[in-house]
Amino acid sequence: MKKLINDPKNVVAEALEGVALAHPGLLTVVADPAHIVRADAPVQGKVGLVSGGGSGHEPLHGGFVGYGMLDAAVPGPVFTSPTPDPIVAATKAVDGGKGVLHIVKNYTGDVLNFETAADLALAEGIEVRAVVVDDDVAVKDSLYTAGRRGVAGTVLIEKIAGAAAQRGDDLDAVTAIAEKVNGQVRSMGVALTAPTVPHAGEPSFDIGDDEIEIGIGIHGEPGRQRVGLEPADQIVDRILHPILEDLPFASGDKVLLFVNGMGGTPLIELYIAFRRAAQVLAEQGIEVSRTLVGNYVTSLEMQGFSVTVLKLDDELTELWDAPVQTAALRWGR
Amino acid sequence: MKKLINDPKNVVAEALEGVALAHPGLLTVVADPAHIVRADAPVQGKVGLVSGGGSGHEPLHGGFVGYGMLDAAVPGPVFTSPTPDPIVAATKAVDGGKGVLHIVKNYTGDVLNFETAADLALAEGIEVRAVVVDDDVAVKDSLYTAGRRGVAGTVLIEKIAGAAAQRGDDLDAVTAIAEKVNGQVRSMGVALTAPTVPHAGEPSFDIGDDEIEIGIGIHGEPGRQRVGLEPADQIVDRILHPILEDLPFASGDKVLLFVNGMGGTPLIELYIAFRRAAQVLAEQGIEVSRTLVGNYVTSLEMQGFSVTVLKLDDELTELWDAPVQTAALRWGR
Structure with a gap:
């Protein structure tokens, strides 16, 4: 294995340290539980957008955190879903009082853990919706998921729903825009x-x-x-x-x-x-x-x-x- | 050889067709002699900036053509200097009456061909200066060049000199800024x-x-x-x-x-x-x-x-x- 890494165990944590050092005015990186949020989070009066999933797909999702796109990203281990804990932390960190939309690629682990996190956030009074991205036409049902997989279309959903949230759309409207993009x-x-x-x-x-x-x-x-x-x-x-x-x-x-x-x-x-x-x-x-x-x-x-x-x-x-x-x-x- | 290409002979030409199709409002791609210019070139009253060199280093240089950076890029064959002909064509295409700066990575073929092109452009009444980039500290004298090689620092020179030209600096001033960045x-x-x-x-x-x-x-x-x-x-x-x-x-x-x-x-x-x-x-x-x-x-x-x-x-x-x-x-x- 020929990689520019130190220890396989530390790849995600060290990359996140690099992200924090490279983009100090834009992002805040929390090491434990690992999540990345906009430097100005939470933005009061704006719907918060959170995405996440296994690492190894960079710049997805951390590279899309900022004005007009995601409010937070939750990086799991490489190719492995993040647990509910960091998803809840990210959801709370970006809640500006207008609710939070989870953008979830359709993999069984991601869907389950985002659902659990949404329940936990709701218990703390945060309204959460989710859109499950399934743009990959290649196969129906696969190694990691039931139904279609969520792949590169996720970037377009994050950008367009992010712009809707940034212009002030409410949670219903941002969710509808995200669903519309996923449908098309x-x-x-x-x-x-x-x-x-x-x-x-x-x-x-x-x-x-x-x-x-x-x-x-x-x-x-x-x-x-x-x-x-x-x-x-x-x-x-x-x-x-x-x-x-x-x-x-x-x-x-x-x-x-x-x-x-x-x-x-x-x-x-x-x-x-x-x-x-x-x-x-x-x-x-x-x-x-x-x-x-x-x-x-x-x-x-x-x-x-x-x-x-x-x-x-x-x-x-x-x-x-x-x-x-x-x-x-x-x-x- | 496992590559996403059609015919090795057509790699640069087909990639340039892709660049033209991907960035229609930003760039104009001329197929023969091959060069890429800002869609609004020449910008009257602005110093023109031209860079180029062998292909295979993308996004360098074509990806840096546009407002505030290069006015034109001249892509040679893969890892091979462009001939003077397309460099002259690019220089003429971006001449807005204030002269043109060539940003040249220090490889023997690039330096020679840009020099020849500068002479030919001068014969047509265009004042041309050149800055030769040699930021690589690794080796002095190498397979392709005498002296140090020009590598990634080129991007920083193109950006900063491009901004100087965009704000209206004259040819002497833009050249001095480019030399200063190369020196640091x-x-x-x-x-x-x-x-x-x-x-x-x-x-x-x-x-x-x-x-x-x-x-x-x-x-x-x-x-x-x-x-x-x-x-x-x-x-x-x-x-x-x-x-x-x-x-x-x-x-x-x-x-x-x-x-x-x-x-x-x-x-x-x-x-x-x-x-x-x-x-x-x-x-x-x-x-x-x-x-x-x-x-x-x-x-x-x-x-x-x-x-x-x-x-x-x-x-x-x-x-x-x-x-x-x-x-x-x-x-x-």
Whole structure:
């Protein structure tokens, strides 16, 4: 295992120390129970947004804490759900009197622990809602979850719901926006290599030098099929068509096209994939009106990528364009 | 060779098509001779800034084209200098009547081709200056160059000189700011793995599963020494001390600390490295007043990182903080 780490046991804690040192004016990092909150939390009179899940997907979620996006992130151990305790602590830390929305990727552990945390927060008088993200069209039921998995679409939900909360929407309205985005976003991913979880010390799965996994999950969970290495355009086509058929997206739709790197794939390759995805959408009469390209939801050092397509309308576009100031996504301030 | 590409011959051209499709309002991409310019170029009455070099270091340089930073970027083939022709084209495209500054990383081919291009542009009536970036303290004279190499400090020079040009400084002043930053910035890198140039098809160098290269160049050029894999903190110490001794940085200095990923190292590991670097600076009484963490100057999919330290003063800090709007670096607008 070749990693830039000290001790596998300390990876998350030391990375969080680095996050705190790198973004002092933006974030406050609490070591125990581990959570990251906006430096100005709680924002009185604003709905609080909390997300979280296993670590190893950076910048998700801590990189999206700040003005116009998340109020807090709860990082579990690598690829392992955080327990209810830090989720409750984060929920309390960001409660500005208007309630808190939990944005939860659909993995069994995450869903259970966020539910338990919501019950505990409610017992302390905080109203909590949850949206469960399940944008991955690759498989239904998987190693880690029942139903579809939540993957890169989570970033779009966090941004858009975050903008709704920032403009002053109440808990019902922010929840409805998050649910709407989840209903209109679809993703699918591909792995070229396997990630290595630090405390495991070995790759999460075996994959040949000439093989790729179509429909990979963000923890290395199996996808739809294992095929031989192909040209990038064919790989993009393999995952883009199931995405488009699923909603379905149709000619005349305006969309946000997001090509996400899984951690080990360089940006030059992500742009090659973006090119093909944009070409296919254009051929189908789908207008790409907003874009995002880069490493936003990763699987440690795994080489691979995912494509996410979100159907936009005027409101979602306006919320996407609204100012955001986080470590990993920033514009307008 | 496991890459998300179509044909090794088309990697740069197809990635540029992707860049054009991903950032239509921000950039204009000219396919032949290949260069990327601000969508609103030339900006009349503003000094133009042009950088460039071999591809494979994305987002450098195309990701830094836009308001407050570069006016144009000239991408050569992977790890190969662009010829004078596209550099001349870019220089002409961004000339707003106040002259053009070339920001050139110190590699023999880049320096020669930018010099030739400057002569050709001058013959067409455009005044051109150049700053040659040589921030890498690892080695003096190397595979690709005489003198020190230009590496991740280039991003800081492009940002700060770009802000000076944007506020209306004349060519002398912008050049002086760029030279000043180059004089106060120092970097050094480490590789855990080797990159594979697409048209070569094989890793650029051999490195054992338990070895790392201290002082690596951004094209896989040899560094100072090959050592066994060590804890992250020791690796950071190995490169940070030569950086600090070189300027030298001293107690009481304010600095920008930049931990740069080489492409294949995940963000969670970069934050662990940042943590150690920030700790060492604090111990030495050096104040980290600005920070940058992420993949900004890469070597394809190479696993590794570099540390860059820039001594700040009030003017450089103000220019760093000034609004910037590019694909890879954005704040304030």
